[in-house]
Amino acid sequence: MLSWDKTPALHPMRRCRAWVEIDLGALKHNVQQLARHLNAQSTLMAVVKADAYGHGAVTVAQVALSTGARWLGVATVPEGVELRESGIAAPILIMGAVNSLEEVDAIAHWNLQPTLVSPKQALVFSEALAQRFGTTLPVHLKIDTGMSRLGFPWQSAAEFVRFVQRLPGLQIKSIYSHLATADDPDPTILRQQHQRYEAAIAQVAQQFPALPKRHLANSAATLGYPDLHYDMVRVGLSLYGLYPAPHLESTVSLKPVMQVKARITHLKDIQPGTGVSYGHTFVAERPMRIAVVGIGYADGVPRALSNCISVLVNGQRVSQIGNITMDQMMIDVTDVPNLREGNEVTLLGREGENSLTANHWATLTKTISWEILCSFKHRLPRITIDSSTAPPFQTERVLKRSGDVGEKH
Numbered sequence: 510m511l512s513w514d515k516t517p518a519l520h521p522m523r524r525c526r527a528w529v530e531i532d533l534g535a536l537k538h539n540v541q542q543l544a545r546h547l548n549a550q551s552t553l554m555a556v557v558k559a560d561a562y563g564h565g566a567v568t569v570a571q572v573a574l575s576t577g578a579r580w581l582g583v584a585t586v587p588e589g590v591e592l593r594e595s596g597i598a599a600p601i602l603i604m605g606a607v608n609s610l611e612e613v614d615a616i617a618h619w620n621l622q623p624t625l626v627s628p629k630q631a632l633v634f635s636e637a638l639a640q641r642f643g644t645t646l647p648v649h650l651k652i653d654t655g656m657s658r659l660g661f662p663w664q665s666a667a668e669f670v671r672f673v674q675r676l677p678g679l680q681i682k683s684i685y686s687h688l689a690t691a692d693d694p695d696p697t698i699l700r701q702q703h704q705r706y707e708a709a710i711a712q713v714a715q716q717f718p719a720l721p722k723r724h725l726a727n728s729a730a731t732l733g734y735p736d737l738h739y740d741m742v743r744v745g746l747s748l749y750g751l752y753p754a755p756h757l758e759s760t761v762s763l764k765p766v767m768q769v770k771a772r773i774t775h776l777k778d779i780q781p782g783t784g785v786s787y788g789h790t791f792v793a794e795r796p797m798r799i800a801v802v803g804i805g806y807a808d809g810v811p812r813a814l815s816n817c818i819s820v821l822v823n824g825q826r827v828s829q830i831g832n833i834t835m836d837q838m839m840i841d842v843t844d845v846p847n848l849r850e851g852n853e854v855t856l857l858g859r860e861g862e863n864s865l866t867a868n869h870w871a872t873l874t875k876t877i878s879w880e881i882l883c884s885f886k887h888r889l890p891r892i893t894i895d896s897s898t899a900p901p902f903q904t905e906r907v908l909k910r911s912g913d914v915g916e917k918h
């Protein structure tokens with residue numbers, strides 16, 4: 510959450526060293542594609558926890574809601590409050606654990622909707638509400654069907670629902686669960702969870718003439734299993750244009766929303782035998798031209814990628830060399846003509862035909878693309894662009910980069 514957004518004087522500095530570019534055109538495209546892919550009775554919840562996976566929660570929420578999403582999902586109460594403070598009125602589900610009375614207060618005050626996972630927690634909510642507000646709070650009951658994270662055991666779902674139903678002040682809006690293996694091409698565990706969820710719902714339906722909303726699918730299940738769309742899907746990663754797994758790439762067309770860029774801050778020629786960066790893990794074997802780039806691991810580029818990645822300079826793919834340092838890294842620009850200090854480098858994103866993906870970084874560092882995206886939410890300024898409209902002041906920059914306006918770099 511950079512306060513720079515409110516400080517125009519600093520704007521010219523935002524692209525100084527390194528920044529994250531958020532393409533709202535790509536975001537709109539993804540929301541539309543996902544909304545079109547949903548079953549007729551299902552609605553789209555945009556999951557914007559962790560500052561929208563590093564993309565900026567308020568902006569993403571506003572664009573997603575104006576493009577077809579109906580609900581917002583966050584992990585924590587402060588994340589929900591941030592959205593409300595920006596004026597967003599859409600229903601907001603807090604998916605994470607909420608236990609303290611302070612949180613109950615904030616939830617009621619800001620009209621947020623908590624997830625309840627146990628009778629004890631429901632009791633705390635009911636009592637706190639009765640004492641403090643005397644109002645009715647919409648709540649969502651979470652059933653554990655095999656994730657073994659938050660949720661009441663699926664076998665006892667009906668008891669849980671009956672308990673909450675009798676408590677004053679709580680109105681059950683939905684009964685949901687979360688899948689552990691939706692991105693695995695093998696559906697065995699997913700189908701087991703699906704059956705457990707169905708069994709729990711069937712129990713509940715016997716007591717509930719009007720069944721609350723049901724939802725089970727994250728991005729992977731939304732893309733891969735239309736029969737799991739139920740009344741709503743909770744979509745995070747695919748909103749941001751990434752596929753949860755390669756086998757899901759044929760389902761809908763998504764465009765990455767985030768690009769990560771930095772500038773060349775220094776150029777130098779080095780002789781054979783010269784070591785580069787801490788530990789000299791790279792030693793030049795020939796005369797080389799190298800560039801220092803103003804981005805490092807404190808900005809979100811994993812240090813484990815040292816000597817493993819390429820970046821794009823003038824549309825050309827070049828190697829990163831030596832250990833990545835906290836704020837800077839070196840790249841081999843021996844074969845790139847006419848470079849100058851100040852030139853842009855793309856670390857994640859597209860230049861012409863070349864693209865660099867968070868999925869690739871995730872594979873190299875033995876993690877998942879979710880974590881790669883989230884690592885850019887701390888330090889770098891965020892610039893929003895819109896490749897679908899390209900306002901005049903940024904036409905040139907946008908046209909240069911955006912594959913879908915037919916311009917070659």
Ligand SMILES: *Cc1c(COP(=O)(O)O)cnc(C)c1O
Binds near residue numbers: 556604729745746
């Ligand atoms: C984060 C989260 C999601 C979204 O998952 P993606 O795989 O990013 O789509 C959905 N449901 C719950 C409960 C979550 O915590």
